[in-house]
Amino acid sequence: MAPHKLCMIPGPIEFHEDVLAAMSTPATSHVDPNFVPIFGESIEMVRKVVLSENAQPFIVSGSCTLGWDMMVNLLEQGDEVLALNTGYFGDHFSECLEIYGANITTLKADVGSRPTNDALKEALSSGKKYKMVTVTHVDTSTGVLSDIKAIAETVKSISPETLVVVDGVCSVGSEEIRFDDWKLDIVISGSQKGLGVPPGLSVVVASQQALKVFKTRSSPIVSYYSNWNKWLPIMEAYESRKPAYFATPAVQLIYALHASLKAITSQPMEVRFNEHRKVSSEFRQTIRGLGLKTVAQCEECSANGMTAVWLPEGIEIPQLVPSLASKGVQIAGGILDGLAGKYFRIGHMGISVTEPKRGHIDKVVEALTSSLTELGYKA
Amino acid sequence: MAPHKLCMIPGPIEFHEDVLAAMSTPATSHVDPNFVPIFGESIEMVRKVVLSENAQPFIVSGSCTLGWDMMVNLLEQGDEVLALNTGYFGDHFSECLEIYGANITTLKADVGSRPTNDALKEALSSGKKYKMVTVTHVDTSTGVLSDIKAIAETVKSISPETLVVVDGVCSVGSEEIRFDDWKLDIVISGSQKGLGVPPGLSVVVASQQALKVFKTRSSPIVSYYSNWNKWLPIMEAYESRKPAYFATPAVQLIYALHASLKAITSQPMEVRFNEHRKVSSEFRQTIRGLGLKTVAQCEECSANGMTAVWLPEGIEIPQLVPSLASKGVQIAGGILDGLAGKYFRIGHMGISVTEPKRGHIDKVVEALTSSLTELGYKA
Numbered sequence: 001m002a003p004h005k006l007c008m009i010p011g012p013i014e015f016h017e018d019v020l021a022a023m024s025t026p027a028t029s030h031v032d033p034n035f036v037p038i039f040g041e042s043i044e045m046v047r048k049v050v051l052s053e054n055a056q057p058f059i060v061s062g063s064c065t066l067g068w069d070m071m072v073n074l075l076e077q078g079d080e081v082l083a084l085n086t087g088y089f090g091d092h093f094s095e096c097l098e099i100y101g102a103n104i105t106t107l108k109a110d111v112g113s114r115p116t117n118d119a120l121k122e123a124l125s126s127g128k129k130y131k132m133v134t135v136t137h138v139d140t141s142t143g144v145l146s147d148i149k150a151i152a153e154t155v156k157s158i159s160p161e162t163l164v165v166v167d168g169v170c171s172v173g174s175e176e177i178r179f180d181d182w183k184l185d186i187v188i189s190g191s192q193k194g195l196g197v198p199p200g201l202s203v204v205v206a207s208q209q210a211l212k213v214f215k216t217r218s219s220p221i222v223s224y225y226s227n228w229n230k231w232l233p234i235m236e237a238y239e240s241r242k243p244a245y246f247a248t249p250a251v252q253l254i255y256a257l258h259a260s261l262k263a264i265t266s267q268p269m270e271v272r273f274n275e276h277r278k279v280s281s282e283f284r285q286t287i288r289g290l291g292l293k294t295v296a297q298c299e300e301c302s303a304n305g306m307t308a309v310w311l312p313e314g315i316e317i318p319q320l321v322p323s324l325a326s327k328g329v330q331i332a333g334g335i336l337d338g339l340a341g342k343y344f345r346i347g348h349m350g351i352s353v354t355e356p357k358r359g360h361i362d363k364v365v366e367a368l369t370s371s372l373t374e375l376g377y378k379a
Numbered sequence: 380m381a382p383h384k385l386c387m388i389p390g391p392i393e394f395h396e397d398v399l400a401a402m403s404t405p406a407t408s409h410v411d412p413n414f415v416p417i418f419g420e421s422i423e424m425v426r427k428v429v430l431s432e433n434a435q436p437f438i439v440s441g442s443c444t445l446g447w448d449m450m451v452n453l454l455e456q457g458d459e460v461l462a463l464n465t466g467y468f469g470d471h472f473s474e475c476l477e478i479y480g481a482n483i484t485t486l487k488a489d490v491g492s493r494p495t496n497d498a499l500k501e502a503l504s505s506g507k508k509y510k511m512v513t514v515t516h517v518d519t520s521t522g523v524l525s526d527i528k529a530i531a532e533t534v535k536s537i538s539p540e541t542l543v544v545v546d547g548v549c550s551v552g553s554e555e556i557r558f559d560d561w562k563l564d565i566v567i568s569g570s571q572k573g574l575g576v577p578p579g580l581s582v583v584v585a586s587q588q589a590l591k592v593f594k595t596r597s598s599p600i601v602s603y604y605s606n607w608n609k610w611l612p613i614m615e616a617y618e619s620r621k622p623a624y625f626a627t628p629a630v631q632l633i634y635a636l637h638a639s640l641k642a643i644t645s646q647p648m649e650v651r652f653n654e655h656r657k658v659s660s661e662f663r664q665t666i667r668g669l670g671l672k673t674v675a676q677c678e679e680c681s682a683n684g685m686t687a688v689w690l691p692e693g694i695e696i697p698q699l700v701p702s703l704a705s706k707g708v709q710i711a712g713g714i715l716d717g718l719a720g721k722y723f724r725i726g727h728m729g730i731s732v733t734e735p736k737r738g739h740i741d742k743v744v745e746a747l748t749s750s751l752t753e754l755g756y757k758a
Contacts, residue, residue, distance in 0.1 A: 007406035012630060014406045023631055024399040027386035029709050030578070061442045061579050062604065065626035069604040096603040192627060199409070200440050200579045200629030222601055224475040225441065225448040245714070247444035248571060250579030250632075251391060252402055330408050335624070 005325060008364050009332035010140045010170055010306035010347035011193035015256075016263065019197055022255040030251055031243035038258045039238040039249065045261035049172060049195070050187055050205050051269060052179035058204040058231050059257070061250040064169040064190030066202035068096040069226040071132075071186070073214045074163065077101040079131035082123055082162075084115050086146060087139030088335050093167055097134070100222075105130075111336065112297040114146050117154055124158040131213075132163040132185075137171035141335045143296045143308035143345065145175065152182045163210055169193060172203070173264060174305030174349045176273040185210040191253065194305055196260040196350035200253045272354065276304040279353045279361060283307055283346075286365050290372065291379035295343055305349040308334070310342060315375045317341050323371035329364055384704055387743050388711035389519045389549055389685035389726035390572035394635075395642065398576055401634040409630055410622035417637045418617040418628065424640035428551060428574070429566055429584050430648060431558035437583040437610050438636070440629040443548040443569030445581035447475040448605040450511075450565070452593045453542065456480040458510035461502055461541075463494050465525060466518030467714050472546055476513070479601075484509075490715065491676040493525050496533055503537040510592075511542040511564075516550035520714045522675045522687035522724065524554065531561045542589055548572060551582070552643060553684030553728045555652040564589040570632065573684055575639040575729035579632045651733065655683040658732045658740060662686055662725075665744050669751065670758035674722055684728040687713070689721060694754045696720050702750035708743055 007014055028035050039059070046057040060066060075081075081102040083094045086109055094104045107115035107123060124130065133155050135146045152164045163185040168177060172187060173194020179187060185207040191197035206214075206228075214228055221227050230246045237244030264272065284294055284302060287309055295308035311320065317333040321344070324331050332347075334340040346368075352360035386393055407414050418438070425436040439445060454460075460481040462473045465488055473483045486494035486502060503509065512534050514525045531543045542564040547556060551566060552573020558566060564586040570576035585593070585607075593607055600606050609625045616623030643651065663673055663681060666688055674687035690699065696712040700723070703710050711726075713719040725747075731739035 001405050004405040004407065005411070007408055007411075009408050012406050012408065012627065020403040020405065023402040026380050026383040026399065027391050027393045027577075028383065029386055029388050029391065029711070031711075032384070032386075032709060033704075061440065062445070063440045063626035063628070066441070066604050069602075099599075099601060099603050099606075190627075198406075198629065198631040199627045200632055220478075222478060223448075224478050225445050226604065227478075247442035248391065248569075248578045249442070250577065250629075252577040253579055253629075253632075325412075330411060332408070332410075 005328050005330045006360055006363055007330050008346050008352065008360065009330055010345050011349070012199055013193060013196060013347055013350045014352050014360060015196060015198060016260065016351050018259045018263070019256045022259040023198060023252050025252050025255045028251050030248050031245070035251060036238060036241055036243050039254055040241050042254055042258045042261055043235055043239045045265050046203055046205065048265045049261065049269065050177050050179040051181070052205065054208060055179055056206045056211055056232070056235065058206070058228070058235055059254065060202045060231060061200065061247065062202040063199060064188070064202060066226065067169070067188030067190065067204045068093050068167070069223070070204050070228065071097055071165065072100045072223045072226050073221055073228045074132065074210060075100045075102050076217055076219045078103060080105065080128050082107065082130045082133045084120065084133065084135040084146065084151065085109065086114050086136055086142055086144040088141035088337065089139050089167060089169070090136045093134060093136065111339065112142060112144060112295045114144055114301050117150055120151060120154050121158065124155065130159060130162045132165045134165045134167065136167040137175060138303040138305060140170040140306065143294065143303045143306050144301050145296070145303045148184065149178070149182045152184055156183050163213065170303070170305060174276045175303070179205060191257060194349050195257065195264070197256045198253065200250055201257060275354050276349070279348050280304040280307065283348055283361065290369065306345060306347045308343050308345045311344060312372070312377050315372065315377055317344060319375050320344060320371060323374060324367050327367040327370065329367040331364070384707050384709045385739055385742055386709050387725050387731065387739065388709055389724050390728070391578055392572060392575060392726055392729045393731050393739060394575060394577060395639065395730050397638045397642070398635045401638040402577060402631050404631050404634045407630050409627050410624070414630060415617060415620055415622050418633050419620050421633055421637045421640055422614055422618045424644050425582055425584065427644045428640065428648065429556050429558040430560070431584065433587060434558055435585045435590055435611070435614065437585070437607070437614055438633065439581045439610060440579065440626065441581040442578060443567070443581060445605065446567030446569065446583045447472050447546070448602070449583050449607065450476055450544065451479045451602045451605050452600055452607045453511065453589060454479045454481050455596055455598045457482060459484065459507050461486065461509045461512045463499065463512065463514040463525065463530065464488065465493050465515055465521055465523040467520035467716065468518050468546060468548070469515045472513060472515065490718065491521060491523060491674045493523055493680050496529055499530060499533050500537065503534065509538060509541045511544045513544045513546065515546040516554060517682040517684060519549040519685065522673065522682045522685050523680050524675070524682045527563065528557070528561045531563055535562050542592065549682070549684060553655045554682070558584060570636060573728050574636065574643070576635045577632065579629055580636060654733050655728070658727050659683040659686065662727055662740065669748065685724060685726045687722050687724045690723060691751070691756050694751065694756055696723060698754050699723060699750060702753060703746050706746040706749065708746040710743070
């Protein structure tokens, strides 16, 4: 691999050599008999990553944000949506849903925490009939992990018809997700985080219940590019190893996705979940050892694929980020409105976690410790 | 480059080694100081490719089809649109615009020809106030080239406020386009055709007049992912060499686009236009020499980046395509409803044209000639 700064932001993450090699697959027709099974198998492996038997994956050229857009397939004008909000991405997901007709009721937690299950129960019992409950599994702005298992359990017990919609952009491939067991309806993600592939693919998984809502809706879907009426036949065709055409798929990115998914699904997903849990727990210990505080306020609400950390007094992002960059490590500043300059974010996903011999985490810790010292910080 | 079938369909086309190498750029943050100028320069070079001084390019993660979707920024409910239709892609572009509120009047030509300028004049003088006239520069289904210079001249002389919207998916980078001189308002394209980059980037260029229509519209834009209110600040930021965030750009694809645009803009665009004209003219001569007929019915309405050819009687696509594939050449079947099995399509764009030493065109001609003979065809 060419020399480069270690990319330790919460996505894009570091890519395996095999994934990068697949990115430079020579020109191949999107209907070439060599490519058709690559696409078909990728669809199947996405299903395996979220531990589902019969959910419907969509793999479409676009950024993760396009997955939010696809909720246009489920929403009709005036639909009530309950949004569990743990940060910046929760805000913008709601903004997207409002454009497509949703009336949003928000349960917003303090920065670093998450709405309680009691608050969710109360909202669900308010008399409003919610079309969907949305939750950001890991809000990349705060590193707060939502308990989507408990949320889905609560939603389905009180209102079985309400769809559980998970923004899993920063969780698929790094956090435990049991799509079928937990009765999830939508998981939205993309290529460049836990799936370990360069950015450019939107990956969405829909339950049969969600597809039923889509198929039985009464108003037309006011979208062309995000319209599942266009994409569903394409996904079904490639999965049955037949080419089909709506819009040219990103052939090279799909070869790269295939390479990464093959590695990810080569062992039980539990192993991957545990590796991410172990590394993130150790990383938080290191952060505490440095006398620093994570934005996430408790262990169980801390993401396993990334950590957001409050800056010590007197040190600023425009000092810290370049200092780490000069040591060959790229980290990210904050992104929360009004607090962006107050904290930094580090990703620990994919090969940086599953292949400890690469020494990525050690290198980040070492660079961070030195930079803080150089900038005058004393633990 | 890894051994592979020559990809001689009308896109994706063959990619230069430098472009493929850029595809495997190691993980890089989308706000990394190394990446910001790569994105900024790419925006500038797109403007150069369409010979404009101050039009606004949008480079967004998605397929070419996403460019159609972006017309949601210009359309309001009930807007009148005049659609010049030369094939399958004209049909579907209109279908997209209808979803976003357009009332379509279609001028549809016979297969292989294009609507006349007189028909256009008549339609523009009918009394209807058209918000836009749409035209597919090269309809990839037929290989028919539209005279967008004459069309724009006619539109602007009769109805100066009407926007001229060009689907340039299969023309940008292979056909002459003079965005400013010809007073075009929108050119829609993508990465994998004349721009010579793997699929996954939507590339759209908008005139200042189009931006004014967008900025002064009265109804809200019912789209999140295709919404220029989101993308315009991002394009402006990167062009002024500042990072910005709406959705993570496809970093590796943009490195690849940069590599290809650098090569394309390293000489005057006229040289590139003429190279494509010369090769396509020779290719059509060869086709006629074989006793075959192109779908495009005249020289001046024949695309310079691809050719569609009627199959000789007794030979079928499921025979011809695999026969060429066995000789290491991938070509495409037809795509027009009802006629898909009656013709085949060959792309001649990018390095296959500008670097004749690669021998791509010779190899296609040789393989096609042998395959036809083997399948019993006698000229």
